[in-house]
Amino acid sequence: MSTLEIKNLHVSVETADGPKQILRGVDLTVNSGETHAIMGPNGSGKSTLAYSIAGHPKYDVTDGQILLDGEDVLEMSVDERARAGLFLAMQYPVEVPGVTVANFLRTAKTAIDGEAPKLRTWTGQVSEAMKALRMDGEFAQRNVNEGFSGGEKKRHEILQMELLRPAFAVLDETDSGLDVDALRVVSEGVNRLKETSEVGVLLITHYTRILRYIKPDFVHVFVNGRVAEEGGPELAERLEAEGYDRFLGAGV
Numbered sequence: 001m002s003t004l005e006i007k008n009l010h011v012s013v014e015t016a017d018g019p020k021q022i023l024r025g026v027d028l029t030v031n032s033g034e035t036h037a038i039m040g041p042n043g044s045g046k047s048t049l050a051y052s053i054a055g056h057p058k059y060d061v062t063d064g065q066i067l068l069d070g071e072d073v074l075e076m077s078v079d080e081r082a083r084a085g086l087f088l089a090m091q092y093p094v095e096v097p098g099v100t101v102a103n104f105l106r107t108a109k110t111a112i113d114g115e116a117p118k119l120r121t122w123t124g125q126v127s128e129a130m131k132a133l134r135m136d137g138e139f140a141q142r143n144v145n146e147g148f149s150g151g152e153k154k155r156h157e158i159l160q161m162e163l164l165r166p167a168f169a170v171l172d173e174t175d176s177g178l179d180v181d182a183l184r185v186v187s188e189g190v191n192r193l194k195e196t197s198e199v200g201v202l203l204i205t206h207y208t209r210i211l212r213y214i215k216p217d218f219v220h221v222f223v224n225g226r227v228a229e230e231g232g233p234e235l236a237e238r239l240e241a242e243g244y245d246r247f248l249g250a251g252v
């Protein structure tokens, strides 16, 4: 069993007006096999947490710790974090012109495992995962995210996750922009990984609809760079019914 611990995390970002403090003391522990939903109003710092875990250079950790089984994640480079088992499905996946999906996936798998996967087994795994995600086979020959629709980009993020089989996956608004069918297909992908591995999931979302497919064990409400409230799945239902007014008025 693995544990991802976030302790008293403070993060600032460099802006045109100087550094801006975004995270102001986040504490969160995710164990293998658990699913944690992170909800909260726009601008409360959810993506900042995701990028800080992944190691985006724009985000400066000014205090606190991120530990993976006691190892200091903040000392690791981005690729070391990926090899250690951390995965981020991005809110806005970037285009990589000139690199096909097939090449990208195989290169990532090779970098993470330290050896190239056996071609025949790998090709079979990729086409099976693509089929399960209702992705046309020709996708493998397209350049990463180039001309992909919003839904196709999100499916591609989940395809990577299924094939790379991380210890911890952070899904940053993977549900946004998906139609109902795509939402179900993407959720099934996450659930397949949950059923066949001990993955711990941090699911950033604005909507409870994805939580009907991917059942969270815990829900955390982010407000103004901190966790303002924590609870079980019922908390998500309450937020949907009541909104965030009670937090915003309280000056948390």
Ligand SMILES: Nc1ncnc2c1ncn2[C@@H]1O[C@H](COP(=O)(O)OP(=O)(O)OP(=O)(O)O)[C@@H](O)[C@H]1O
Binding pocket: 013, 014, 015, 020, 022, 040, 041, 042, 043, 044, 045, 046, 047, 048, 049, 058
């Ligand atoms: N590079 C940056 N330059 C300036 N401000 C930034 C930058 N990155 C983040 N911020 C600011 O930090 C705050 C938190 O942003 P973040 O994207 O983490 O919030 P969020 O909770 O994910 O929001 P949303 O729900 O709208 O996606 C916002 O006010 C945002 O404008």
